[in-house]
Amino acid sequence: MTPTRETFGNIPFSSQLAFYGLALVAMGIFAWGVWRRWKLWRLGTPIHVRELITGNLAEIWRKVRPGAQRVVVDAGAQQRVRGHGFGTVAHVSLYLGFMVLLAGTTLLEADNILSHISSALKFHRGTYYIVYEYTLDVLGLLFLLGTIFFCWRRLRKPAALGHRATDWYVLLSFLAIGVTGYLVEALRILWQQPTGIGAHCSPVGLWLAGVLDGFSVAEARSAHFALWWVHSFLVFGFIASIPFTRLFHFIAGPLNIFLAQPSLGRLTPVTMEEVEQTERVGPSDIRHFSRQQLLSLDACMECGRCEEACPAFATAKPLSPKRVVQDLKGLMEATAAAVAAGKTEVPALHEATIAAETLWSCTACSACVNVCPVRIDQLGFIIGLRRHLVAEGGLSGTAATALRRMQSNGNPWGLPAAERTNWTEALTPKS
Ligand code: HEM
Numbered sequence: 001m002t003p004t005r006e007t008f009g010n011i012p013f014s015s016q017l018a019f020y021g022l023a024l025v026a027m028g029i030f031a032w033g034v035w036r037r038w039k040l041w042r043l044g045t046p047i048h049v050r051e052l053i054t055g056n057l058a059e060i061w062r063k064v065r066p067g068a069q070r071v072v073v074d075a076g077a078q079q080r081v082r083g084h085g086f087g088t089v090a091h092v093s094l095y096l097g098f099m100v101l102l103a104g105t106t107l108l109e110a111d112n113i114l115s116h117i118s119s120a121l122k123f124h125r126g127t128y129y130i131v132y133e134y135t136l137d138v139l140g141l142l143f144l145l146g147t148i149f150f151c152w153r154r155l156r157k158p159a160a161l162g163h164r165a166t167d168w169y170v171l172l173s174f175l176a177i178g179v180t181g182y183l184v185e186a187l188r189i190l191w192q193q194p195t196g197i198g199a200h201c202s203p204v205g206l207w208l209a210g211v212l213d214g215f216s217v218a219e220a221r222s223a224h225f226a227l228w229w230v231h232s233f234l235v236f237g238f239i240a241s242i243p244f245t246r247l248f249h250f251i252a253g254p255l256n257i258f259l260a261q262p263s264l265g266r267l268t269p270v271t272m273e274e275v276e277q278t279e280r281v282g283p284s285d286i287r288h289f290s291r292q293q294l295l296s297l298d299a300c301m302e303c304g305r306c307e308e309a310c311p312a313f314a315t316a317k318p319l320s321p322k323r324v325v326q327d328l329k330g331l332m333e334a335t336a337a338a339v340a341a342g343k344t345e346v347p348a349l350h351e352a353t354i355a356a357e358t359l360w361s362c363t364a365c366s367a368c369v370n371v372c373p374v375r376i377d378q379l380g381f382i383i384g385l386r387r388h389l390v391a392e393g394g395l396s397g398t399a400a401t402a403l404r405r406m407q408s409n410g411n412p413w414g415l416p417a418a419e420r421t422n423w424t425e426a427l428t429p430k431s
């Protein structure tokens with residue numbers, strides 16, 4: 001007999017209908033959540049995304065290729081997640097397990113739809129079925145192992161990691177999805193009693209079925225049906241919660257990686273046209289950042305890597321690049337709420353949200369930008385805000401003196417302009 005299994009085996013038609021109804025509700029909540037975040041990004045200045053998709057196919061491909069390549073390498077192959085010890089191993093493991101389960105569920109649904117059109121179109125059988133069941137069963141373990149590591153890490157509460165109320169919901173629901181998934185499989189094996197090679201292609205499920213041995217076929221059927229619903233509810237909860245939890249990084253992250261400027265840490269000059277057009281230098285309001293910059297705030301999963309790399313933070317200066325990103329994100333949300341309430345006064349950006357001493361603590365070394373897994377340009381935010389302070393005369397101390405001397409003498413030390421480069425002589429290698 002060709003090895004295969006029914007997609008909704010043991011699930012009555014009424015439950016199948018309810019399943020699809022709830023799936024639509026979950027996807028509706030997901031879409032609404034994404035739309036709310038998208039509205040926040042639209043507070044920023046336009047980035048002309050349409051230009052990317054105008055022209056013939058060759059032109060479009062030329063324009064989108066660099067971004068697409070970055071997404072494939074940085075996010076798809078998890079290139080920028082590397083270099084963080086066990087954190088990296090756990091994330092790559094969880095990510096791989098998740099992607100395999102996602103692809104598997106999509107293929108299962110495709111098979112279900114096709115087999116309703118014609119039984120000849122059913123492809124979930126034979127060798128394909130055996131490879132499919134084996135792969136999902138074994139790689140699903142990676143998903144569980146990665147999740148268990150992240151739970152263990154959260155219990156230890158590392159200082160660099162952000163902590164939010166929903167973090168435990170995310171991790172525990174992943175754990176419950178993994179465990180109930182295997183239990184549903186084991187109970188299906190118990191009532192279905194597969195034979196031949198089809199009985200051996202789910203080693204984890206088979207082992208769990210051995211542990212649960214003692215259930216009669218009728219009991220296994222009832223438990224399977226009940227747990228199938230628990231598992232489905234957990235998955236719907238996960239889908240609906242993505243835009244409202246830290247999980248949103250796997251949508252905003254690749255989007256930001258696609259749109260980010262290719263050479264991170266590069267400082268873009270301020271042009272006279274820009275100043276004339278906007279009548280300001282640098283942002284004085286969160287809405288003066290670009291839409292891509294606002295989107296990047298949502299990509300931050302508070303991993304703390306930038307904070308760990310920051311020399312200013314390490315020397316107890318009042319600066320954490322992670323905090324800057326999170327404070328700007330909070331301001332974006334507060335500004336949107338004020339605008340929606342019809343208020344003309346929006347929460348202040350300078351001092352109230354980001355203090356001048358935070359901005360002047362930055363050495364502009366780019367270490368934070370280099371380690372950020374989702375290509376957030378923390379330095380770009382800081383330099384933009386600093387430019388505004390300088391233009392508004394909000395500069396004090398040695399930096400202000402140096403700039404004044406540059407203006408009057410052409411030398412930051414107040415000496416004649418011709419002596420400005422004298423200090424480099426000591427650096428000239430002797431032949
Ligand atoms: C798309 C590319 C993705 C990137 C660049 C990315 C990046 C990251 C990074 C850097 C961390 C912090 C890990 C650490 O500090 O060691 C993290 C955490 C996490 N990611 Fe992703 N991720 C991606 C996709 C995904 C996907 C598809 C999932 C699964 C649904 C996922 C689930 C998680 C979870 C559960 C955490 C742990 C959160 C916690 O500590 O509570 N990520 N991600």
Ligand code: SF4
Nearest residue numbers: 310362363365366368
């Ligand atoms: S660029 Fe500034 S914020 Fe980033 S790591 Fe260097 S000092 Fe810290």
Ligand code: SF4
Nearest residue numbers: 300302303304306372
């Ligand atoms: S800005 Fe980047 S490196 Fe820093 S905490 Fe957020 S995601 Fe991590």
